[in-house]
Amino acid sequence: MTITETPAAEVDNGVNSDALLAARDQLREAPEAAEFVWRATSEWKSGTHSVQTIEHFDGLGTDQQHKSAYVLEGDHPAIFAGSDEAPTPVETVLAALAGCLTAGIAAVAQNRKIQLHSVTATLEGKHNILGILGGDPDVRNGFNEIDVHFDVKADATEEEIAALVAQSQKRSAVFDALTNPTTVNVSVG
Amino acid sequence: MAQKHTTTVVIGAGHSGLAMSYRLRERGIDHVVLERGQIADSWRHGRWDSLRLLTPNWQAELPGARYSGTDPDGYLTMPEVVDHIVDYARIASAPVVSSTAVERVSAIDGGYRVQTDAGEWHAKTVVAATGACTLPNIPALADGVPAGVRQLSPLDYRSPAMLDDGGVLVVGASASGVQLAEEIALSGRRVVISTGEHVRMPRTYRGHDIFWWMHHAGVLDERYDEVDDIVRARHVPSPQLIGSPERRELHLGTLQDHGVEVVGRLGMIRDGVALFSGGLANVTRLADLKQERLLDRFDEWALQSGRADGIPPHRPEPVTVPAQPRLKLDLVAEGISTIIWATGFTADYSWLDVPVVDRKGRVVHDGGVTEAKGLYVLGTSLLRRRRSTYINGAAQDSDDLAAHLDATLAGDSRAARVPA
Ligand SMILES: Cc1cc2nc3c(=O)[nH]c(=O)nc-3n(C[C@H](O)[C@H](O)[C@H](O)COP(=O)(O)OP(=O)(O)OC[C@H]3O[C@@H](n4cnc5c(N)ncnc54)[C@H](O)[C@@H]3O)c2cc1C
Numbered sequence: 001m002t003i004t005e006t007p008a009a010e011v012d013n014g015v016n017s018d019a020l021l022a023a024r025d026q027l028r029e030a031p032e033a034a035e036f037v038w039r040a041t042s043e044w045k046s047g048t049h050s051v052q053t054i055e056h057f058d059g060l061g062t063d064q065q066h067k068s069a070y071v072l073e074g075d076h077p078a079i080f081a082g083s084d085e086a087p088t089p090v091e092t093v094l095a096a097l098a099g100c101l102t103a104g105i106a107a108v109a110q111n112r113k114i115q116l117h118s119v120t121a122t123l124e125g126k127h128n129i130l131g132i133l134g135g136d137p138d139v140r141n142g143f144n145e146i147d148v149h150f151d152v153k154a155d156a157t158e159e160e161i162a163a164l165v166a167q168s169q170k171r172s173a174v175f176d177a178l179t180n181p182t183t184v185n186v187s188v189g
Numbered sequence: 190m191a192q193k194h195t196t197t198v199v200i201g202a203g204h205s206g207l208a209m210s211y212r213l214r215e216r217g218i219d220h221v222v223l224e225r226g227q228i229a230d231s232w233r234h235g236r237w238d239s240l241r242l243l244t245p246n247w248q249a250e251l252p253g254a255r256y257s258g259t260d261p262d263g264y265l266t267m268p269e270v271v272d273h274i275v276d277y278a279r280i281a282s283a284p285v286v287s288s289t290a291v292e293r294v295s296a297i298d299g300g301y302r303v304q305t306d307a308g309e310w311h312a313k314t315v316v317a318a319t320g321a322c323t324l325p326n327i328p329a330l331a332d333g334v335p336a337g338v339r340q341l342s343p344l345d346y347r348s349p350a351m352l353d354d355g356g357v358l359v360v361g362a363s364a365s366g367v368q369l370a371e372e373i374a375l376s377g378r379r380v381v382i383s384t385g386e387h388v389r390m391p392r393t394y395r396g397h398d399i400f401w402w403m404h405h406a407g408v409l410d411e412r413y414d415e416v417d418d419i420v421r422a423r424h425v426p427s428p429q430l431i432g433s434p435e436r437r438e439l440h441l442g443t444l445q446d447h448g449v450e451v452v453g454r455l456g457m458i459r460d461g462v463a464l465f466s467g468g469l470a471n472v473t474r475l476a477d478l479k480q481e482r483l484l485d486r487f488d489e490w491a492l493q494s495g496r497a498d499g500i501p502p503h504r505p506e507p508v509t510v511p512a513q514p515r516l517k518l519d520l521v522a523e524g525i526s527t528i529i530w531a532t533g534f535t536a537d538y539s540w541l542d543v544p545v546v547d548r549k550g551r552v553v554h555d556g557g558v559t560e561a562k563g564l565y566v567l568g569t570s571l572l573r574r575r576r577s578t579y580i581n582g583a584a585q586d587s588d589d590l591a592a593h594l595d596a597t598l599a600g601d602s603r604a605a606r607v608p609a
Binding site for chain 1: 420
């Protein structure tokens with residue numbers, strides 16, 4: 001034989017989707033291990049500035065730890081008389097949404113054997129601040145709407161890319177947390 | 190009461206149990222079919238008045254019996270389905286013992302003990318054909334529904350006449366949910382439908398019923414051990430479809446034309462206020478994309494098989510939903526007097542005292558064969574192939590399981606002959 005088919009290039013988005021699928025099957029067998037607890041601690045600095053540390057979480061039936069402790073900060077911009085040392089927490093929420101959806105796009109693309117070249121997103125949270133200022137009882141405190149715009153370059157058709165983005169929303173924890181009500185228990189002391 | 194003996198007890202005289210009876214008779218296996226009510230009980234008591242099958246009549250064939258009526262492309266009404274199944278029981282000469290509810294099945298030496306409210310049976314093998322849609326699947330958040338709001342499931346809803354004049358919240362937009370939302374809206378009541386992930390299909394495509402396409406293009410023949418994620422596949426909601434003489438389309442778009450308000454998935458009821466997901470646009474987008482992929486597949490098949498018949502593909506319009514869907518509904522203040530939980534159904538295996546049931550109450554099986562020797566399930570979603578979800582799947586499934594059951598019995602008697 002003098003000619004053979006060139007093997008298709010391996011799709012590599014840096015996601016180990018076999019491991020993810022194996023984990024799904026294992027967790028179906030041992031559902032207790034699927035119960036995770038995510039944690040953050042927070043400390044007030046001064047004014048509207050605070051610092052959050054994220055290091056430990058529980059999962060797979062035991063304590064887990066990140067490679068190192070990660071630090072996030074929150075503050076308010078100068079127009080709210082803040083010191084603007086850090087993003088406003090609502091902006092961090094947008095960042096979390098982008099991080100979650102983007103991770104989802106990569107994982108789904110890997111699973112569907114689609115090679116990604118770039119994934120960028122722009123997010124806008126529409127927010128009427130009369131709510132938090134107590135200036136209008138009809139205005140809610142949170143976002144009224146969030147717009148997310150993705151630009152995805154990949155070896156795929158437009159439809160396939162649309163399906164990737166749709167699937168990532170379907171499997172996104174932060175998308176779910178923002179679009180659905182969640183019970184939040186706050187205690188003190 | 191004295192216990193009776195038989196080789197196989199089939200539980201349930203719906204089409205599945207009757208098809209199994211036909212197969213056992215073919216193989217000369219002694220059996221009874223125990224039925225808590227009457228033949229076709231689910232279709233007599235658990236369905237709303239206006240319901241017609243989703244599947245066309247030609248697909249109502251059962252082992253040894255074809256549809257021989259005058260309207261192969263029509264959709265049977267409920268009284269017609271009951272007649273169809275009662276006729277089939279006669280054709281199959283099924284030994285049905287009616288008004289006999291099975292209360293417990295347990296393993297005993299060499300087989301099973303079947304306790305009923307009318308005596309006890311001992312059998313070497315048992316086939317559970319008790320139905321996949323016996324109990325409504327009502328989410329725990331229903332606990333938050335304010336007193337005074339009536340709650341129904343599609344198993345106890347009959348017609349709009351049983352409702353008072355208030356508004357109706359239909360939760361779930363699979364076949365049951367969209368059908369009920371449509372008829373209640375047409376009765377003049379305000380209807381809100383809450384939808385999570387759903388499946389949309391056109392009633393007809395390129396001149397043929399959607400089930401014609403699924404049948405011929407091989408969709409219904411996909412096997413349970415070939416689909417990508419069987420747990421997920423078995424829980425895919427039924428498609429938004431209705432069987433009607435005029436073959437009308439039914440989806441979130443047509444519902445909105447009738448004034449139905451579409452909202453996202455119900456996430457919680459807090460202080461009497463129903464809270465809906467803001468992810469509505471994505472679930473409708475997912476359903477449109479999935480529909481396109483299905484139709485792409487049909488076009489491809491039509492091209493390859495030369496079955497295109499000259500009718501050009503005409504794709505359904507994507508559904509548009511409000512850009513800012515309602516996120517809250519104060520049930521009492523907004524005059525919602527009824528909630529219909531069209532949130533799916535589950536099987537009831539509470540009577541099964543054999544360790545083959547998982548933590549969610551589902552029987553663990555491999556294409557209907559459980560780990561307990563001689564114990565089978567039949568008639569559940571995607572049991573052996575996509576067709577298994579429908580009446581049309583019973584012929585092959587019952588044949589496969591009867592063959593397995595027969596071999597198990599033969600193995601037993603061979604084993605019995607081997608000297609110790
Ligand atoms: C609303 C609705 C619409 C559907 N439309 C279609 C359609 O268009 N086309 C289609 O192909 N399929 C359709 N199906 C799916 C399926 O065909 C039906 O659910 C059908 O009734 C299943 O038949 P079966 O014989 O498996 O179970 P069933 O018809 O439910 O029969 C089970 C029998 O077992 C009896 N039973 C249960 N428990 C016990 C016990 N402990 N002891 C003794 N007897 C017991 C019941 O009384 C019942 O008679 C529909 C289902 C629903 C719910």
